[in-house]
Amino acid sequence: MIQSLLIANRGEIACRIIRTARSLGIRTVAVYSDADAKALHVRQADEAVHIGPSPARESYLVGAKIIAAAKATGAEAIHPGYGFLSENAEFAQAVIDAGLIWVGPKPASITAMGLKDAAKALMAAAGVPVTPGYMGENQEPAFLAQRAAEIGYPVLIKAVAGGGGKGMRRVEAAADFADALASCQREALASFGNAHVLIEKYIQRPRHIEVQVFGDTHGNVVHLFERDCSLQRRHQKVIEEAPAPGMDEATREALCGAAVKAAKAVDYVGAGTIEFIADASEGLRADRIWFMEMNTRLQVEHPVTEEITGVDLVEWQLRVASGEPLPKQQDELSINGWAMEARLYAEDPAKGFLPVTGRLERFAIPSAVRPTRWLHEGGTAPMETAPQVRLRVETGVAEGDTISPWYDPMVAKLICHAETRVEAIVGLSKMAWSTRIWPVKTNAAFLGTLVVMPDFARGMIDTGFIDRHLDEVTADVEMPEWLCDLVAQRLASRDPAPATFGFRLNALSQTTVRFSDRAIAWTGRTDGRVSYDQEAYPIVTDEGDALLVTMQGATWRLAPERVSGGLGGAASDGAILAPMPGKVIAVEVAAGDIVAKGQKLLVLEAMKMEHALTAPFDGTVAELTVAVGAQVQVEALLVRVEKAE
CATH class of the missing domain: 3.30.470.20 (ATP-grasp fold, B domain)
Incomplete structure (x- = not known):
C-alpha cells in the first residue's frame, strides 16, 4: 500500500481524498496557491507545499511544480482529483517518468479517450453503440453541411477537444449551419487550441446517463451501475442521482455491459466514467442509448455511487494504484437504495x-x-x-x-x-x-x-x-407575513431563540425591524402567540443584536431599528415616526388638539395590517405632517406631541 500521497488539487475533492487516505494510514501532502494559504485542505493535510500565485495556470496547472513538491516531501504517489491536470496524459506520464505512482489510468488510455471523434471511432470498432453522426477528418464547411443534411436536422456541432459546453452548437435548420459551424470552430480554437469538430444527431428528449467503471492491473474491469445527471444548466450538472429513474434491469444490463466493453477497449485502470446520451422520448430503451464520451478520472458526483454500493471509490483508487486487485468482483456488487447529490x-x-x-x-x-x-x-x-x-x-x-x-x-x-x-x-x-x-x-x-x-x-x-x-x-424566497410577525416578537422579547419557531411570548407592544427595503412592525396579540407554517421549517438563532433567519434555503439577518413599549413609534421628545413604509388610512387629531397618553392619533396600513399610533404622554399636537391617503416611508415624522406642563 502507498505510504505517502500528494494531492494535486484543492477544495472539497482534496479534503475528500485526505479523509480516505488518513483512514488507510497514508500520510498526505497538500499543495496550495497564494489564495489557498489558509484553505481547509491545507489545514487537514499532514504537510503542505506552496506552489505559486493564485491563478491556476501559475500554480495548480503547473505540473513541474507539483512533481517537485512530491519529490521534496518524499511522497510516493500523486492523486490528481478531478479537473486541473487529472486528464492530462502528458502530466500523468511525467509523474511516472519521475519515479512516482500515478493514481489514475494509463496515459495511453487518457489519450485514447481525450478526443471525442477518436474515442467514438474506437468505441464503434469495439461494438459500443455511438450516436449517429460524422467524426471524420474532412472539415470543409460544404462537406460538413452535406453530412449534417444526411444525418437529419436538428444536429449538434461539437468540438472534438471540447468540454463543459464550449465549442458546441445546436443547429435547427440547414440555413443556420454555416454560421453555427464558424462560431463553434472559433470558440473551440480559442478554448482548446483545436478547431476540429464532429457532427451528431441532436436528441430531442436527451437524458445524460453515465456508468461508473473500475479496472485494475490484473485485467479485471467492473461497473458500479449507473447515475443520471440529466439536470443541467449550461451543460453543467446540477443534480445527480443513482440509480437512474425509469431504468429496467434489461436496459441496465445492456448499458453497463457496454460500459465495461468500452473500458476494456482502452485497457482501463482505475476509476472512470462512460457517459451516454439517451433518447427518453419513449422511456429508457437499450436501443436508444449511445456512447457520448469517457471521463478518465474520478467524477464530482462519485458519492452517489458510493452511497448505493457501499464502496469507497477513493480507497479503490489507492489500492489499485498500489498494485492490488479490485476489492470486489461484479457479482459482489449490488444497488442498495437511492442517492442524490446537489x-x-x-x-x-x-x-x-x-x-x-x-x-x-x-x-x-x-x-x-x-x-x-x-x-x-x-x-x-x-x-x-x-x-x-x-x-x-x-x-x-x-x-x-x-x-x-x-x-x-x-x-x-x-x-x-x-x-x-x-x-x-x-x-x-x-x-x-x-x-x-x-x-x-x-x-x-x-x-x-x-x-x-x-x-x-x-x-x-x-x-x-x-x-x-x-x-x-x-x-x-420572500419572507412570509407570519414569519415577519414572529421575528418581530422575537426581537421585542429577546428571549433565547429555539432551533425552530413555535414559542409563546409575552413581549413588548411593538418592535420595528429593518429588512432590506422594508420594515416589520408587531403590535401585539392577545395571547402572545402566532401560528406558523410547520412545513416551512424556519430556523432562527440570536446573532448579538440581531436574528439570523433561514427558511427554504434563504437566509436573512434582521436587526431591530426601534423597540418601544407603546403602540407608536414615539421618541422621548414626542416625535411619532412611521415604524415601516405604509399608507395613512385614518387621522384622528388635528394640529393644536389636546391629547391624553395612549390616545389614538392616526392609523397606518402596512403589510396588510392596520397599526394604530398613539400619544406617548399627555400633551398637545404641535405638528401634523400627513393626511389620509399619504404614503410614508420608515422613520418619517407623522405627528409631534408636546408634553403638557
Whole structure:
C-alpha cells in the first residue's frame, strides 16, 4: 500500500481524498496557491507545499511544480482529483517518468479517450453503440453541411477537444449551419487550441446517463451501475442521482455491459466514467442509448455511487494504484437504495447564476433532517413514521473561510441516501432548505425547490428540464407575513431563540425591524402567540443584536431599528415616526388638539395590517405632517406631541 500521497488539487475533492487516505494510514501532502494559504485542505493535510500565485495556470496547472513538491516531501504517489491536470496524459506520464505512482489510468488510455471523434471511432470498432453522426477528418464547411443534411436536422456541432459546453452548437435548420459551424470552430480554437469538430444527431428528449467503471492491473474491469445527471444548466450538472429513474434491469444490463466493453477497449485502470446520451422520448430503451464520451478520472458526483454500493471509490483508487486487485468482483456488487447529490454554489440564481465571493461568516449544513411531514405514494405522512435518511456533506470550506474569485465557486456537495427515490428527494430538499450561509448568497433555495418540482418527482426529466422551469426555480424566497410577525416578537422579547419557531411570548407592544427595503412592525396579540407554517421549517438563532433567519434555503439577518413599549413609534421628545413604509388610512387629531397618553392619533396600513399610533404622554399636537391617503416611508415624522406642563 502507498505510504505517502500528494494531492494535486484543492477544495472539497482534496479534503475528500485526505479523509480516505488518513483512514488507510497514508500520510498526505497538500499543495496550495497564494489564495489557498489558509484553505481547509491545507489545514487537514499532514504537510503542505506552496506552489505559486493564485491563478491556476501559475500554480495548480503547473505540473513541474507539483512533481517537485512530491519529490521534496518524499511522497510516493500523486492523486490528481478531478479537473486541473487529472486528464492530462502528458502530466500523468511525467509523474511516472519521475519515479512516482500515478493514481489514475494509463496515459495511453487518457489519450485514447481525450478526443471525442477518436474515442467514438474506437468505441464503434469495439461494438459500443455511438450516436449517429460524422467524426471524420474532412472539415470543409460544404462537406460538413452535406453530412449534417444526411444525418437529419436538428444536429449538434461539437468540438472534438471540447468540454463543459464550449465549442458546441445546436443547429435547427440547414440555413443556420454555416454560421453555427464558424462560431463553434472559433470558440473551440480559442478554448482548446483545436478547431476540429464532429457532427451528431441532436436528441430531442436527451437524458445524460453515465456508468461508473473500475479496472485494475490484473485485467479485471467492473461497473458500479449507473447515475443520471440529466439536470443541467449550461451543460453543467446540477443534480445527480443513482440509480437512474425509469431504468429496467434489461436496459441496465445492456448499458453497463457496454460500459465495461468500452473500458476494456482502452485497457482501463482505475476509476472512470462512460457517459451516454439517451433518447427518453419513449422511456429508457437499450436501443436508444449511445456512447457520448469517457471521463478518465474520478467524477464530482462519485458519492452517489458510493452511497448505493457501499464502496469507497477513493480507497479503490489507492489500492489499485498500489498494485492490488479490485476489492470486489461484479457479482459482489449490488444497488442498495437511492442517492442524490446537489451542487451547492456561491452564486445568485435570480441574477443569472452570477458567481458570488466573500467570507462565510456563518456556514452550517445539517447533518440530519427531521421533516415535519414526508411524501409517500398516497400523499403525506406524519414525521414519526418518516424513514431514516443518511446525509453527507463534501466541502472544502468551513465557517470563517472565504470564497475567492480565483476558482470554481462550489461551496459543498449535498448528498442524501434513502431507501427510495421519493425519500431521497424529501431528505435532499430539507437539507438544501436548512442550509445556513451568511452573508454569501448561494443556490440552496434553487436546489431545494428544483428537486420537489412535480415533474422531477415523477422522473419526467431531461437535460432541458431546468431551462423549462427556470422562472419557477430561481424566484427569490420572500419572507412570509407570519414569519415577519414572529421575528418581530422575537426581537421585542429577546428571549433565547429555539432551533425552530413555535414559542409563546409575552413581549413588548411593538418592535420595528429593518429588512432590506422594508420594515416589520408587531403590535401585539392577545395571547402572545402566532401560528406558523410547520412545513416551512424556519430556523432562527440570536446573532448579538440581531436574528439570523433561514427558511427554504434563504437566509436573512434582521436587526431591530426601534423597540418601544407603546403602540407608536414615539421618541422621548414626542416625535411619532412611521415604524415601516405604509399608507395613512385614518387621522384622528388635528394640529393644536389636546391629547391624553395612549390616545389614538392616526392609523397606518402596512403589510396588510392596520397599526394604530398613539400619544406617548399627555400633551398637545404641535405638528401634523400627513393626511389620509399619504404614503410614508420608515422613520418619517407623522405627528409631534408636546408634553403638557
